[in-house]
Amino acid sequence: MPTATPSPKKKKVNRIGLELPIYRGSKTTLCAGCGHNAISERVVDACFTMGIQPDRVVKLSGIGCSSKSPAYFLGSAHGFNAVHGRMPSVGTGAMLANKDLVAIGVSGDGDTGAIGIGQFVHLMRRNLPMVYIIEDNGCYGLTKGQFSPTADVGSTLKTGVVNDLAPIDTCALAIELGATFVARSFSGDKKQLTALLKAALSHRGIAMLDVLSPCVTFNDHEGSTKSYSYAKSHEEPIEEIDFVPYFEDITVEYEPGTTREVTLHDGSRLFLKKLDEGYNATDRAQAMRVLRETRARGEFATGLVFVDPVAEDFVTSLNLVDEPLASLSEGRVRPSRSVLDDIMGGLR
């Protein structure tokens, strides 16, 4: 909130005259070092820079550590922390009620890829105007580390269970289903993620961002394709029930066209390949190919993978009146007496 007694030197404001703190949320209760926190900060940056009107934003989420994030940005916007995996439908209803809203959905890889995959498929297909962020850590953080459908083949749980199933590539899936803005990034890549979020906020249609976001507490990818087990013996004496270590955020910066190796807190490695500057994001077939090829190399292509800037979004296709449906006055939504007469006439 702006302070009552204005401070002497002028605060930095954005194009609609608001200061950065307005875009913050309440204090995070996620683990220190959790990638999700970094993503919240990027949402704050992007909304501030874009001059988004906070009271036009609705923040939506399912259930999970990731789904708690909306509480940690844009504190003055309305939020809805719905049920596990079914946020897309709530968001759809909200956008129908008021097409002027800016919807920012946050989900997890479990929330989206497991229980929520059905609603995800139809959200993509409908091209609902909404920024949909998957905070993707390859596990179920909030329920203590079980595999999610984006877990790497070969990851191992404490029970000894090994994941044999190939991960779902939410980007490829979204493109196949007709999503019109599909991007991938890494929670620690401030510059890229902020830029993508800004682009997403400008897109009219579904803007799906799969953001790799390490779970510092549970996603211990021993034996996974994208990691190697590192100095495990060092760790032995500190093993303890219920101890969650404190980690620093990981940040990376790298150039378009290059590949960058990121070492996560548990020692596992992630290979990020930033798309070329010359990459043409409007070619669906090429996007699918790039995703497939990088994946085959054990890399994650990052950047704006695909965009269709002209496709009509779902809400527009409904040809609604200009005013939001939610605020139409009684006179506009309750037909007149003559309409009822007309109907009755047909039934007499």
Next chain:
Amino acid sequence: MPTATPSPKKKKVNRIGLELPIYRGSKTTLCAGCGHNAISERVVDACFTMGIQPDRVVKLSGIGCSSKSPAYFLGSAHGFNAVHGRMPSVGTGAMLANKDLVAIGVSGDGDTGAIGIGQFVHLMRRNLPMVYIIEDNGCYGLTKGQFSPTADVGSTLKTGVVNDLAPIDTCALAIELGATFVARSFSGDKKQLTALLKAALSHRGIAMLDVLSPCVTFNDHEGSTKSYSYAKSHEEPIEEIDFVPYFEDITVEYEPGTTREVTLHDGSRLFLKKLDEGYNATDRAQAMRVLRETRARGEFATGLVFVDPVAEDFVTSLNLVDEPLASLSEGRVRPSRSVLDDIMGGLR
């Protein structure tokens, strides 16, 4: 059933000594001319020819006209007509209970593409050993003709509602998700469909067949991309509530590599493109490309689109004992007294 008094001339039997009628089911209650009936007949043929043991088969389905089909083939096999869209999970449980079963699942495009898309995604991803047939008519037959997620863009309902959403390509989706046998065919193509079913029955892993299967009663694709409105005026005087005309089955035959136009009962046309004999079905990228390209031309590629003959199926990956879990004796599933003692010892 074989007759009690054997007829004088020897009946034709298959390799396990059974006659064709054993493979039939009860009389269909679907509309005359419904593509689903033709598919049931092909299942009968394929199982008979393959010499499948009927009492090892389990037939599974969801809800819909299509999901009724399992009652119309293999009358002596067990069947489970589950709830709408959730047959994959029931099939999964059954196969875990008894890995020696041969599972044949039948679903509809609504059952699979709408309410069931979540279970479909995970079924494909898990590569469960099961033949999964989508009887695909682009509409909800049983609830009287609403759009399904495979409906063509531009189709129109009687309420005047037009479908603006691009159809889900279940084949492309299945391939993207890692399914190991993906095919498409047409209900009227006896030869191709029987051949594909036989191949599917031989595949260990998920064998997904999307079978275009016209709904003669509701799928009136006026204005759709794959049809043209034909002689509509002729039809006017016969329009009547609740009248379902009687149609003959449509059958087609055409050569690999060629394209065939099929005129449906309502006059709409379907363009089928049979894959070349030289087509290499083991290349995932190529399969996706072919699907995309034919789709762009308004055609449906038919044939075995993709197969991975070596990938391990889900049940095998669980490394189960040889005998079906369901029939293990008490001695093998209830650990001995010493095991309980051992556990108790750790808790004292």
Next chain:
Amino acid sequence: MPASDLAVEERPSTSLTKPVVNDFSIQVATVNGSGSQTANLVLLRSIFQMGVPVSGKNLFPSNIAGLPTWFTIRANKDGYIARKKEIDVLVAMNAETAREDVLGLRAGAVVVYDEPLKLDTVRDDLIFYPVPFDTLVGEVSRDVKLRRRVRNMIYDGVLAKLFGVEIDEMEKALRKQFGTKPKVVEINREALDVGYAFADAKLEKRDHFRVEPMEGNQGRILIDGNAASAVGCLMAGVTVVAWYPITPSSSLCETLISYLRRYRVDKKTGKATFAVVQAEDEIAALGMAIGGGWAGARSMTATSGPGISLMGEFAGLAYYSEVPCVVFDVQRVGPSTGLPTRTAQGDVLSTAFLSHGDSRHPLLFPCSPEECFEMAISAFDLAERFQTPVFVLSDLDLGMNTWMANEFEYPDKPMDRGKVLDEDTLERIGRFGRYRDVDGDGITYRSIPGTSMPAYFCRGSGHNEWGQYSERSDDYKKNVDRLTRKFETARNWMPAPIVEINRKARIGIVAYGTTHWAVVESRDQLVAEADLQTSYYRLRAYPFRSALASFIERHDRVYVIEQNRDAQMSTLMRIELRAELAGRLRSVLHYSGEPIDARSITDDVLIQEGYRVEYSAFSGAVPQDAGVGGE
């Protein structure tokens, strides 16, 4: 309890000597998909137009074409429009069931049948009228396709002549059906005439049933309950509709869509004041309705049992996070897929308690098209007033069958949007707390996204009165106790019961929804046959009003009559009533899938009251297998 026994006899609805006017039922047995629906509706409508009270009930299979279907029209001058077990006139068009259909008739009944079926050989105590449909249809048209389609209209012509239904009324009814298609009207009229002429020439009237014009139906319409609900939603100003097709609720949304497209699109701009989505399933449908309700729209969905079962989790979310939305449940026979094309009142209990934890939902129970219309409007008002999902429990009988109704009255009250935060309120209450009970009625103020009122975070997890996340015991308890208080407040806002106190009665009857119509008739039977006076309490909503207890207090025994196996409404009543009153409850349960009929109620009540009754309480209108008795 009366000591005397009584042998109850069905009042014969026909006698062989004097004419029976405007009091009989016609059942047409056909095959679905054969186009008989048109003929049946024309017949129904023409009797209606003659001023005779009627109802039309369709017993159809859960498939699209080729299976047996029975359409029953009851015409009754006294206005009894419930199902009646006895069939007076059978029109036997379906070879597959014809024998069984005929065997199920009472002696003296009339059979109009397709001549080649030779039904007159089956029994000799019926009045048979054979009609050579295939020959006759040849007179209408040479075109094979057309023949098959107008064949059924011929029996309308036959019946018109036999029973005195005016043929011009039939043509009028035809026009109503096919208004825009003169060619269709014409050829059907020809078929009518052919049937009429045939009956005139070849059939000698040997029965005593007659339709005569009367003044019964002024100001009345014919409509099904789903269409009536649709008109209600239209008038309620619904703006967001999310649905997933399921019998028997689909036609509610489909009719609504037609009305919305017709009446809620701006003439000038072509733009709509509503949004409809066919969702991917019922979970998503309710999710969308919740999203819409949260963002300030009047939002709804409609479904049937399986859909309700899927909505459990979201229903709990809406209850606990207090989001308004309306859910229509057009009930069908469960459990599970059950009998999707049969009627029941079987979702009362599971819907009242839908969702885990301590969840509880208001339910409305329309009994007629008028109430479908009115309660649709009330449902939106109540949902927004109480910020909670409101369930309207209709059923297949009401939703899909054709009912007479009084013309609907234009709503006289403005929409109640409930406690929506605005600047004045904000000033009055000071700081906004989403879940703060400022008025003491358990209902708190809500702000709507996109208006510039203070925001809050809506969630299904624990929260305090300021809307903040909280896991504190005191916050939790305070909040759920307030929800209880809100539910208590709701009691007196729910549609009031319709109560008829009979000072002479020691016995009360409680019913709801479509059961009403059989109760009306049964109460008259009880008086006529056993001089048993009853009072009547027609429940229209849950939570109940306190009047319910007073009603029971006045009576020695109270029969709760409902269409389910487990006495579900009676169960809800028992939970709330003082034990002494709960002890007075008795149940009459009907759960055959066919609409309940007066005879079943009367017999059951009489037996429980200690009378001897000759009839067995259960026997469906669909003829039953010989060897297959009840339990």
Next chain:
Amino acid sequence: MPASDLAVEERPSTSLTKPVVNDFSIQVATVNGSGSQTANLVLLRSIFQMGVPVSGKNLFPSNIAGLPTWFTIRANKDGYIARKKEIDVLVAMNAETAREDVLGLRAGAVVVYDEPLKLDTVRDDLIFYPVPFDTLVGEVSRDVKLRRRVRNMIYDGVLAKLFGVEIDEMEKALRKQFGTKPKVVEINREALDVGYAFADAKLEKRDHFRVEPMEGNQGRILIDGNAASAVGCLMAGVTVVAWYPITPSSSLCETLISYLRRYRVDKKTGKATFAVVQAEDEIAALGMAIGGGWAGARSMTATSGPGISLMGEFAGLAYYSEVPCVVFDVQRVGPSTGLPTRTAQGDVLSTAFLSHGDSRHPLLFPCSPEECFEMAISAFDLAERFQTPVFVLSDLDLGMNTWMANEFEYPDKPMDRGKVLDEDTLERIGRFGRYRDVDGDGITYRSIPGTSMPAYFCRGSGHNEWGQYSERSDDYKKNVDRLTRKFETARNWMPAPIVEINRKARIGIVAYGTTHWAVVESRDQLVAEADLQTSYYRLRAYPFRSALASFIERHDRVYVIEQNRDAQMSTLMRIELRAELAGRLRSVLHYSGEPIDARSITDDVLIQEGYRVEYSAFSGAVPQDAGVGGE
């Protein structure tokens, strides 16, 4: 009803003069993710090893790290192991809540605290023991990482010295925890010693609490209910497990998986006699369990409230198509997401009636780890005997907290696989009809796919006794009436209640599940404080036995005590009981999310019995905000 009033006083569990031995509660207030769980379990286990009855309850937030957590150990020589509201000893490690924690204590309580928190300035009526943890931990290790991890073990050392917990028992407990990791044991033992030495040197004992060895725990184990259920499932011979993670049920499946991998893999071949799938959601999990059950496996799933709500449709399918499977519902606070890490008994009603239509399910209510174990085994037997889903309703308190239990007894009965069709039976019954009630008990024979017995078509839609599709009223009615009969048969197969009749008692108490433990203690309080004798009926299953009615008959008033807002079990009872008996029911409801305690029950019963009680019935162990009272 007793006329006399009575001022009830809490028996002081401490006195300033004589020592209080083996009767007090210790609460450790920390932050989750800080590793205090190890220290707490070691403390708990070492007291247990000394033969003193104990229980350990963890009150933790719904997040992973950084929020306040309270772990409470109650040691009680008389074996009372329910939660107790009063805390005797607080270990204050969390700066964020320390003040509030201290303010919530009764006068005379003990506070062990982190010295820099300066808690001794907050109140002067407590006994304070400051401990400089940061300094002390430096003596254990130089390594910053390690320091943070063993810091908590220091308070165990301090407590050991202060209250006489034997340090060797602590080391033994440590070994139990870290058996395979000697280095871990070693460094933790060092921390213990440092704490002990500090207390020895610097703290003067000023309180009177003491732990002394006793002979209380022979043949006992320490275990949480979820692990106990897991052992039960293992022993029940479960073969198909499908699950979806959710607090507080996840650990049931996770522990089960560990056991299965250890004990159910063939040593020679490495092959498993079980299949476990982490499903994509709860709908799929139940679907898989149903598929498994249908195909002959012993199959199960485990979940909590939101999962149960999602399972509605499939539960109805299993009920109506009669497929065995077992569902564990480890209940947490609803509605909706509610308080996922708090305990409740809030799913009773919605689970009993789960699914639309007339659906009804057997429920089991374990109260202890022993019963989790036994009922897991019974559940599979009952599911297969009655061919229906059986729900085991545990709760978070039972499932996730640490309980003393008697060692589990190896099952003495063979598995009951129910009426599975085999050749002999087929010969005996003649033609196989899947839904034909040959034995008159409502239970029919089923054939299993893949065995060569006659097949049938399993479906959620209408069917006749031969398993054929049917929409006939008579088939439908016959079938659902048989389902009622089957449910009736089940009554006497359900685990019998545990009944304690007190001949002097006019008052009865009914409870179930974890509520039991507070009831045991409360009944003693009622006698001690008001000479109020009670009988006790511990429900263990639904449907109820007829003994329930007899029990109520013997008493004037019966208190049903449960942990939900809406008196859910009482509701189920009212539905079945004669009104006269239903009228004797009273409710004691506790729904704060914390486990119920004896004091709350005693006070509530006494008030309802007309006594005057000085205590307020509700006040959680988590300190409450001053201004925020309950209602």
